[in-house]
Amino acid sequence: MSYQSVVELKKLKQHKPTKFTVGDKDILLIRAGDRVHALQAKCPHAGAPLEQGAVCGDELVCPWHKAVFGIEDGRMHEPLALADLKNYPVRIEQGQVWVNTKTMSSATLPATEREKPVCVVLGSGAAGSAVLWTLRHEGFTGHLVLIEREAEAPYDRTALSKFVPAGKMAIEEVPRLLKDDVLGHVERIQANVVELDSAAQQLTFSNGQALSFDQLLIASGGSAQPLDIPGRDLPGVHLLHSLSQAASLLEDVDETHQIVIVGNSFIGMELAGALRNRDVDVTVLARHPLPFAKQFGDEIGRYFRELHTGNGVKMVQGEPQALIGTEHVEAITLKNGKQLTASLVLFATGIQPVTGFIHDLAMQADGSLTTDSQLQVAKNIWAAGDIASYPTPNGPLRIEHYRVAQQQGRIAALNMLGQRQLFDRVPFFWTAHYGTRYEYLGHATEWDEYRLLGSLQDKRFIAFYGQQGKLAAACSAGMYTLTAALVELMQQPMTMAQGIALFEEHQG
Numbered sequence: 001m002s003y004q005s006v007v008e009l010k011k012l013k014q015h016k017p018t019k020f021t022v023g024d025k026d027i028l029l030i031r032a033g034d035r036v037h038a039l040q041a042k043c044p045h046a047g048a049p050l051e052q053g054a055v056c057g058d059e060l061v062c063p064w065h066k067a068v069f070g071i072e073d074g075r076m077h078e079p080l081a082l083a084d085l086k087n088y089p090v091r092i093e094q095g096q097v098w099v100n101t102k103t104m105s106s107a108t109l110p111a112t113e114r115e116k117p118v119c120v121v122l123g124s125g126a127a128g129s130a131v132l133w134t135l136r137h138e139g140f141t142g143h144l145v146l147i148e149r150e151a152e153a154p155y156d157r158t159a160l161s162k163f164v165p166a167g168k169m170a171i172e173e174v175p176r177l178l179k180d181d182v183l184g185h186v187e188r189i190q191a192n193v194v195e196l197d198s199a200a201q202q203l204t205f206s207n208g209q210a211l212s213f214d215q216l217l218i219a220s221g222g223s224a225q226p227l228d229i230p231g232r233d234l235p236g237v238h239l240l241h242s243l244s245q246a247a248s249l250l251e252d253v254d255e256t257h258q259i260v261i262v263g264n265s266f267i268g269m270e271l272a273g274a275l276r277n278r279d280v281d282v283t284v285l286a287r288h289p290l291p292f293a294k295q296f297g298d299e300i301g302r303y304f305r306e307l308h309t310g311n312g313v314k315m316v317q318g319e320p321q322a323l324i325g326t327e328h329v330e331a332i333t334l335k336n337g338k339q340l341t342a343s344l345v346l347f348a349t350g351i352q353p354v355t356g357f358i359h360d361l362a363m364q365a366d367g368s369l370t371t372d373s374q375l376q377v378a379k380n381i382w383a384a385g386d387i388a389s390y391p392t393p394n395g396p397l398r399i400e401h402y403r404v405a406q407q408q409g410r411i412a413a414l415n416m417l418g419q420r421q422l423f424d425r426v427p428f429f430w431t432a433h434y435g436t437r438y439e440y441l442g443h444a445t446e447w448d449e450y451r452l453l454g455s456l457q458d459k460r461f462i463a464f465y466g467q468q469g470k471l472a473a474a475c476s477a478g479m480y481t482l483t484a485a486l487v488e489l490m491q492q493p494m495t496m497a498q499g500i501a502l503f504e505e506h507q508g
Helices: 126-137 243-252 266-276 298-310 402-416 480-489 496-507
Strands: 004-008 018-022 025-032 035-040 054-056 059-061 068-070 076-078 090-093 096-099 118-122 143-148 186-190 193-197 202-205 210-212 215-218 222-224 258-262 281-286 314-317 320-325 329-334 339-341 344-347 351-353 376-378 381-383 428-433 436-442 449-455 460-467 470-477
Touching: 004 018, 004 025, 025 096, 035 090, 054 480, 059 480, 118 126, 126 143, 126 215, 126 402, 215 402, 243 344, 258 266, 266 281, 266 298, 266 428, 298 314, 298 428, 298 449, 329 344, 381 402, 402 428, 436 480, 449 496, 460 496, 470 480, 470 496, 480 496
Parallel strands: 118 143, 118 215, 143 186, 215 381, 258 281, 258 344, 281 314
Antiparallel strands: 004 096, 018 025, 025 035, 054 059, 059 068, 068 076, 090 096, 193 202, 202 210, 222 351, 320 329, 329 339, 376 381, 428 436, 436 470, 449 460, 460 470
16 A cells, blocks of 8 residues: 555654554554654554553653553564564655555564574573563574473463453463464473583483573573461462463352452452452451552552452451361461361462572572673573562562563573673563552662652552652552653652652643
């Protein structure tokens, strides 16, 4: 199709993404000076409307999950999207913007004809998938090997607590992370690794076979852990971290069950809300009465408690002592002597880094690997995701967030290609409850200043957390364009006053 007239140039605001329908396609126009860029209008990750995104310099940030794309060519700069944006040709003639709906040709991925070097990716979760995608799209032509415990991987684990238990997504509909343009050029091995010899650059599998590598990315992730209490192995006791665990839970749970979720973590509370969507009787048992208070503070913690209790979740403060039952779990006893009826129990009590096969690399007390600022742990070996503790000005930090894992995977892959990039990105995660998505940017273990703007009740607010005058973190809902800008601006030090000013600017 030839070029079509879309809009007068003077009607396009500078750096304001604007959606137009051209023929049968929705196309995003972004004006930068006297130039106009035309890109696909929906984020390839989850379909977010990119006209609600933020333009920061020469980049466009997705409003929902903060994928970052170059506005010049649509190339993905930061996940969550493991895909580029379609890029359309633009002409400007006599003050009119013309767009051709036939996309510009994408760069052809290189053929993988060489057997060397052998690059092994151990684990295909968020981090491992980002590594594979980045290596392919940045021109790696050696031999790629993926080692994975789960036959179904790689898939999007975030759906397992948000959408699948609510009945909004079937197990078979859980999104896959990589397409055949990447996986079709990868040797896939389903196996358990029992030993890493970092000096010899060799992995040993449980069947005794060994695999040598030239480069290794360890992204073995975490394993959900039950509490070490009597009865934890009874039928009806569940964990939720994998596709098979989600399927097992769904096979068990229905509206006749009384499920006790042990732990008010993000996974636990997301699952509580999802199951209430199906009218399941849900009790959350936790030591702290307010969910997320450690991350968000008491005011927002109370908000989440009231949100869940208002939707029928029963909240009990206490510590479990034992699970009771003969052929199936029937109840849970607490250390204070009380007892809760439970036909199902789910432990949402955290994960343990899967690093038991590693004995010759530096580790933290929690079992995570100690990386340098480029996510390297030894010669020719890198780590990313839930197992990686990376250096920060405040000491080693390990963050179990999906986007952080993908960001680390991308940076590690670039460094495997010799680019020597630092990992210093602002952490971001989101959590979904009763149809609303809540976002958290930055990282604050403590704060001396707190400011809530907007309305918790209207689910449109942002809370700023400051430490010694600096903006350390923000929690929000309903302000996705603002947070898309903020996640990039926070890459440089910001004050609380600057954060508040940005809020006021976006309200104007």
